Amino acid sequence: MDNEIVFAGDMPSQTISDMVRRSDLRPLARGIYTTDTASSPEAVVARHWHTIVGHEFPDAVITDRSALTGGKVDGYLYLSRDGRPRELALPGLEVLARRGAGPLDGDLQLPGGLWQASRARALAENMRPSRSRGGRPRRTLDDHEIDAWIEWLCRLEGEGRLTEYRYQAERLGPQLGVAAGLIGALGRKIGAAIGSQQIPTSNRALAARQAGLPFDPDRIERFDALITALRSAAPQSRHGLAPDSSAFSVQAFWEAYFSNYIEGTTFTVDEAKSIVFDGALVANRAADSHDILGTYAIVADPGEMSRTADTPDEFVDLLRARHATLMGGRPEIAGVFKEMPNQAGMTLFVDPALVDGTLREGWRRLAELDTAWERAVYTMFLVSEIHPFTDGNGRIARVMMNAELVAGHQCKIIVPTGFRSDYLSALRRLSRDDDPSVYVKALRFLHDYTAQIEWTSHEAAEADLRSTNAFEETDDAPRLKLLRPVPPA
Numbered sequence: 001m002d003n004e005i006v007f008a009g010d011m012p013s014q015t016i017s018d019m020v021r022r023s024d025l026r027p028l029a030r031g032i033y034t035t036d037t038a039s040s041p042e043a044v045v046a047r048h049w050h051t052i053v054g055h056e057f058p059d060a061v062i063t064d065r066s067a068l069t070g071g072k073v074d075g076y077l078y079l080s081r082d083g084r085p086r087e088l089a090l091p092g093l094e095v096l097a098r099r100g101a102g103p104l105d106g107d108l109q110l111p112g113g114l115w116q117a118s119r120a121r122a123l124a125e126n127m128r129p130s131r132s133r134g135g136r137p138r139r140t141l142d143d144h145e146i147d148a149w150i151e152w153l154c155r156l157e158g159e160g161r162l163t164e165y166r167y168q169a170e171r172l173g174p175q176l177g178v179a180a181g182l183i184g185a186l187g188r189k190i191g192a193a194i195g196s197q198q199i200p201t202s203n204r205a206l207a208a209r210q211a212g213l214p215f216d217p218d219r220i221e222r223f224d225a226l227i228t229a230l231r232s233a234a235p236q237s238r239h240g241l242a243p244d245s246s247a248f249s250v251q252a253f254w255e256a257y258f259s260n261y262i263e264g265t266t267f268t269v270d271e272a273k274s275i276v277f278d279g280a281l282v283a284n285r286a287a288d289s290h291d292i293l294g295t296y297a298i299v300a301d302p303g304e305m306s307r308t309a310d311t312p313d314e315f316v317d318l319l320r321a322r323h324a325t326l327m328g329g330r331p332e333i334a335g336v337f338k339e340m341p342n343q344a345g346m347t348l349f350v351d352p353a354l355v356d357g358t359l360r361e362g363w364r365r366l367a368e369l370d371t372a373w374e375r376a377v378y379t380m381f382l383v384s385e386i387h388p389f390t391d392g393n394g395r396i397a398r399v400m401m402n403a404e405l406v407a408g409h410q411c412k413i414i415v416p417t418g419f420r421s422d423y424l425s426a427l428r429r430l431s432r433d434d435d436p437s438v439y440v441k442a443l444r445f446l447h448d449y450t451a452q453i454e455w456t457s458h459e460a461a462e463a464d465l466r467s468t469n470a471f472e473e474t475d476d477a478p479r480l481k482l483l484r485p486v487p488p489a
Contacts, residue, residue, distance in 0.1 A: 005048050006033040007055055028052070029090050042092035049077070053095055054113030056088055057081055059102050061115045064130075064139045067122030068149060074137050080117075080125070096139070100125075101176050106168065119153070120168030127182040147189060147203035151217070154193040154209065155354070166190040204361070213357035216350045219385055222434055223362050226381055227369065229436040236373040236444055238411040238451035243302030247455040252300035254453075254461055255402070255414050258470075259299075259395050260292045262420040267292065269462070290329020291392070298325055298399055305406040312360035319359070323389055323396045333390045342387055347431050349387035358386050372408020376401045377443045380413075385431060411451040413443060416470035418480040445482075452483040 008016065008031035016033065019025040025033040026041065032052060034044045045052065049071075053060070060081035065073050072093055080100035088095040103109070106118035117125065126146055130139040141149065154162045166187050173183040191197030192210050201207050205217040241248045257272045265288045267275065274280040276296045281289035298304055304322075309315035324335030338352050350358050362382045369375050380401035387393045402412040415423050419442075426442040429435050449468070454460040465471065469478045 004034050004036045004044065005051050005055075006035065007031060029088060032056075032090075040091075045090045045092050049090070049093055050110060050112035050114060052090065053077065053079075053088070054110070057086070057095065057097050058113045059115065060097055060113075061101070061103055061107055061117050061121075062110075063100075063117035063122055063125050064098075064128075065126070065137060065141060067117045067126070068141075070116055076136055078139055079114075094136075096136075098139075104172060104175055106172075118168070120165045121172055121176065123150070123165055123186055124169040124172055124176055124178045124183060127178060127186050144202045147201045147206045148217075150189050150193050151203060151206040151209055151214075155214065155216070155351070159194040162190055162193060208357050208361065213360060214354050215357035215361040216354045216386075219350055219358055220361055220365075222385065222430070223365055223378070223382060225434055226378055226430065226436045226439070227365055229440055230369060230374045230377060233440055233444075235371065236447060237371070238447055240406060240409050240411045241455060243306070243406070246457075248302060249300050250458055250461055251412060251414075251450075251453075251455040252296060253458070254465065255299050255398075255412060256292050256296035258414055258416050259295055259398050260288075261417050262415055262423070263392075263394050265291050273458075287329040291327065291395075294326040294328045295395055295399070298322055299402065299412075302406070305403050308404060308407045309363065312363050315363045316356065316359055319383065319388070319396065319400065322399055323392060326396055326399065327389075327392045330391065333392075336390070337388050338390045340390070342390065344387075345428075347428065349385070355386055355388045359383075359388060362386070372405050372410045373447065375408070376404035376410070376413065377440060379404050380443070381427070381430065381439065384427060411447060413446045414450045414453075415446060416449075416465065416480060418469045418472040418477065419446065419449075420473075421475065422480075448486045449480065449482055 006016070006025060016025060020027065020033070023037055025035060026037050027033050028041055028045060034041075034048075036044050057079055060079040062070060062077070063080045064078040066076075066078040071077065075092065075094060077093060077095045079095065079097040080102075081097050082102035083097075083099065085099050086097045088097075103115045104118075104121060106120060108116040108118070110116055123146075126141045126149075128140050132138050150162070153165070169186055170183055173180065188197050188199050189201075189206075192199045192201065192206060195210065195212065198210055201210075205215060208215050241251060253273070253276055256276065257267075257269065261267070267282065267288075271282055272292055275282065275289045275292055279293075307318060309318050320335045320337075327334040337355050341351060342349050359382070366375055366378065369378055380397045383397035383400050384393060389396065398413070398415065405412050422442055423446075426439040430439045453464045464483060468481050468483060470480060472478060472480075
């Protein structure tokens with residue numbers, strides 16, 4: 001017995017009455033009490049609902065809409081049991097038990113006396129139509145929701161496991177009382193997810209999977225959040241350098257230098273100049289030397305940096321072609337999408353099977369943005385968050401960002417070593433917390449910063465960069481600073 005929960009049959013009724021009168025017990029519902037008189041009733045139920053509901057509904061099965069979470073949905077818990085329908089109102093939780101099958105093969109027994117419906121059972125039972133009543137959510141998923149759930153299961157558990165669920169649901173259907181026509185419809189939805197059938201669907205992720213280009217809907221939601229933030233942010237405009245000027249090539253050198261340095265491909269400035277301008281590869285570091293050489297070859301080319309895509313196909317082709325140039329010193333991975341998952345710290349990037357589709361679906365949202373600044377900030381995060389390649393993802397993301405800026409006659413954005421930690425923290429904040437505010441602020445600062453540097457010569461540029469702490473590497477070093485106050489956009 002749970003020491004904090006007392007039921008009417010646990011002790012004589014007079015004893016319970018006396019304890020309630022002395023405030024040693026608090027009633028939660030008829031015949032249900034708690035010895036915790038300090039916490040709120042809602043908090044007690046949240047901790048002990050398995051014990052309470054298991055006692056009141058022994059051998060009931062958590063199913064229907066509740067099967068997705070294994071618990072309450074908007075304050076409601078949906079059960080099936082071999083007995084009459086019953087409702088129980090608890091603080092913060094309303095339990096709705098319908099007449100149906102009790103535990104079946106594959107269901108999971110939980111502590112306290114309840115069972116969790118198997119995936120196959122939950123899929124089958126959620127095919128039943130239902131309606132929202134009295135402000136309650138529908139007992140079962142609607143068509144859009146079940147399509148989304150099936151796509152999610154396919155993405156996380158794989159086509160083989162999803163196919164097993166279909167066969168299991170077909171076997172369970174008669175025991176559950178789910179009509180054969182509904183089981184057939186479930187089979188067609190699963191067939192659509194694994195690519196063996198075509199069905200009409202309002203779920204874009206399932207539709208994309210049917211088309212052979214599955215994407216990561218969680219990332220798409222994150223991209224949408226960034227778009228919303230950009231559209232509501234203050235405008236930003238900093239004029240770019242003339243493409244035919246010597247300043248453009250000076251800026252390109254420092255862009256290539258820092259873009260590689262912050263990724264760990266570190267050279268002294270003199271070494272980098274020898275690589276870029278003399279073709280002198282550093283001994284025993286041929287691949288690293290080619291990385292900076294490949295980056296410079298792209299970002300110093302005004303024609304290449306003015307190209308943007310008009311279709312998803314063009315975007316993917318442009319991304320891969322630029323990556324092939326950038327990573328030319330590593331031909332085994334240059335321009336080739338990753339085949340194994342990759343991550344940075346706790347951030348797991350998009351699954352290899354979803355890279356192509358997520359790039360295309362993400363690119364389509366560019367049409368919602370009006371300015372080169374907005375498109376650049378979005379494109380950089382799009383590529384960085386997907387991390388489509390085995391290596392060179394940060395560098396190619398910044399190349400794609402700056403191409404949007406050059407095409408819009410805007411100043412490029414350079415991320416110097418002195419801002420590396422802030423830049424990565426801003427990316428993590430958006431990736432892990434879905435908070436785009438810090439990222440947008442960081443990129444705006446870098447845009448202002450880059451526009452203030454004197455790019456007319458390498459000497460002038462280096463002087464400005466050093467005076468603003470661009471080369472600092474330690475955590476306790478002076479922060480990157482602007483040369484002067486920022487004028488209005």
